[in-house]
Amino acid sequence: MRKHIATIIALFIGMSVLNAQNAKNSTPDSILGNYESEYSGQVYRVRVTKNPDGTYKAQNYYLKYPNGKDGKPLLDKKNPDKSLRNVPYSQVVLIEALQYDPDKKSWGNAKIYDPSRGIKANVTAVFLPDGRLKLRGSVLGIGESIYWAPVTEK
Numbered sequence: 001m002r003k004h005i006a007t008i009i010a011l012f013i014g015m016s017v018l019n020a021q022n023a024k025n026s027t028p029d030s031i032l033g034n035y036e037s038e039y040s041g042q043v044y045r046v047r048v049t050k051n052p053d054g055t056y057k058a059q060n061y062y063l064k065y066p067n068g069k070d071g072k073p074l075l076d077k078k079n080p081d082k083s084l085r086n087v088p089y090s091q092v093v094l095i096e097a098l099q100y101d102p103d104k105k106s107w108g109n110a111k112i113y114d115p116s117r118g119i120k121a122n123v124t125a126v127f128l129p130d131g132r133l134k135l136r137g138s139v140l141g142i143g144e145s146i147y148w149a150p151v152t153e154k
Contacts, residue, residue, distance in 0.1 A: 024127040028100035031056055031107055031125065035133060035148030040116050045151060046094060056107065058095040066090050078118025089115055095123060112137045 024030040035046045043064035049057050066089065068074050074089040098110040105126070112123035112135060121137035121144075128134050133148040 024131075025105040028102075028107075030127070031098075031100075031133065034061075034151040034153060036151045037146055037148045039146060042089075042116075044089075046148060048098075051097065053097075054099075055110070056095070056098040056100075057093060058098065058112075059093045060090055063090045076115045078115065079113075080118060080120075098123070098125065 029050065031048050032050060033048060035048070037044060037046070044060055045062035046058050047061050049059070051057055063074070066073055075085060076087045076089060076092050077085050079085050079087070092115050093113065094115075095110055095112050098107050100107050101109070106124055107126070108122075108124040110123055111120040113120050114137070119139065121139045123135055123137050125133055125135045128147075131150055133150075134145055135148065136143055136145045138144075
């Protein structure tokens with residue numbers, strides 16, 4: 001009997017986690033907010049906002065290490081758009097017109113920009129059961145995933 005109760009409790013907890021994940025992935029604006037991640041030894045924070053046309057934008061707003069070895073702010077020197085090469089890393093727009101797909105219950109149909117390499121890749125985003133946002137970037141079928149954890153600002 002105890003095994004059955006433990007199994008029922010485990011199933012209930014599992015269903016609750018899946019329902020929470022499905023709820024976030026089922027609501028377009030649930031992507032709005034602040035996230036933190038680490039990439040290539042740099043801790044950064046991103047703010048996702050909604051554009052007037054209903055798409056979403058993700059922009060850096062914080063770097064743990066904003067300056068280079070010379071003490072000057074890190075700049076987006078590898079940006080293919082030469083007019084953006086003087087933008088500090090802490091202000092780089094990573095995703096511009098991210099769209100929600102209600103059939104797939106995910107976000108995509110946009111490009112994610114990697115300032116460390118100066119490249120743009122197709123991106124899809126989906127919430128995981130633990131609340132993190134998984135972003136998958138790919139170019140010509142070769143991809144990489146990064147994970148953004150929600151941040152509550154103090």
